[in-house]
Amino acid sequence: MTNLTLNVNGEIRSASVPPETTLLDLLRDYFSLTGAKRGCDVGDCGACTVIVDGKPVNACLMLAGQAHGRAVLTIEGLATRERLHPIQTAFEERAALQCGFCGPGVILSAKALLERNPNPTVRDIRDAISGNLCRCTGYTKMIEAIQEAARALRGETRERAVPVPVEGARP
């Protein structure tokens, strides 16, 4: 067994796991953090993307032991009880997700991008989420939402503390 201690979403967590346990298994099965999705389980789809020490990684390709002593951010660590993260708000307001299975991975890839590049071009955004497969949306609204979130995080738009429901009805 491997004994490990790591920072998960700001909390110090410890576990004793078989050495072949992946970070994805650790998060989902030991810590009950099921936001990181098990899609292909071989690093193709990006549904399990989490942020480790600021870098987006496929949690299915990283051993839990490799995360020992490091800081892991999952989708559960993004929103607070009071409010969504600006990226999540932008995704909600622009209907950037449909079935949503790829959502946690896309949003975390976007977060890692915006932390190292607060003013990305469309090309930068396409590159940053190119490891996250989405079957529903065609990515268009995701790219728009990430641009919108970038503006909000740069303080160029007023953020809403409570997202209002999207209303598309016409009079």
Added chain:
Amino acid sequence: MKRRGRGIACMWYPIGFTVAANPSAATVKVNEDGTATLLTGTVETGQGSLTVLGQIAAEALGIATEDVHVVSADTDTTPMDTGAIASRTTYVTGNAVRLAAENACAILFEVAAPMLGVRADQLEARDRKIQVKGFPQRHLPIGHVAHHAQVVKGQPPIGSASWNPPTVAMDPETGQGKPFNTYVYATQIAEVDVDDETGEVEVVRIAAAHDCGTAINPMLVEGQIQGGIAMGIGFALQEEILFDAAGRQLNPNLTNYIVPTSLDMPEIEVDIVENYDPTGPFGAKGVGEPTSVPTAAAIANAIYDAVGVRVTALPATAEKVLAAIKEKRARQQNKPQSLPL
């Protein structure tokens, strides 16, 4: 060198089933606080159909979309629905929801008429009120009427309805009939760059004009079109299930069954061509599946426009396009000079 080409493709697509009945049912109850609860058997798969159904109920009751609580897809308790298939939810389930809401509203009108001193047919539901047509200052809050209906009149404002698109079976002699109750239409234009040395095709831009009747939620319509185009691009250029002689799939994973990524997606221009279908809820039809129908054809036509070759079996991979270009060149070189062109 890279050669640019443009191609166009048009389509029509039927909404709902033919031959088999495909009913939807719904129940709407208006609550004493002025909100409403909608029960529907259909399922949300991310396309936003429950939002649209909530909007339809809200429009029929004159309340806001956020006032409608949608309960869906519990086969123990929700009314029957044929399903989120055949691009039918907005049209078929939407009609059932609209009728159910109108039935609930009729009870509110009946109860409110003596309260406002008018006939029921002189009333309308707007802005969370039951009001006299032409005299909106004479009104009662919808929740007040719902409460009165329940505790004074003993007539809870609950409406249920079902709807099945009327079709006429095709005559076996003449082939004539009305197989579907309504259709949608669309045109897509693809602009591609084809590398004539490698055969690689890049889709640069897609313009998509779609008729869906009334676009009840234009943002969701756009989302459906953009997603459908992504699937159409995969169908056109990348996606192919390969089998060995024993019928086993050779590429059963995303490493070698290649679906479009964010880097494969072109610029997409969406044009919603709105019109009003009198048989749909508030004029709406549907938009789901039709969005991926014309994409591959438009791309194949654009490839022909760019390099003059017809790819007749999809996907138009670089290998296939290059082989077609080489074959065309060989044909041109071997052509005897004496034959007329």
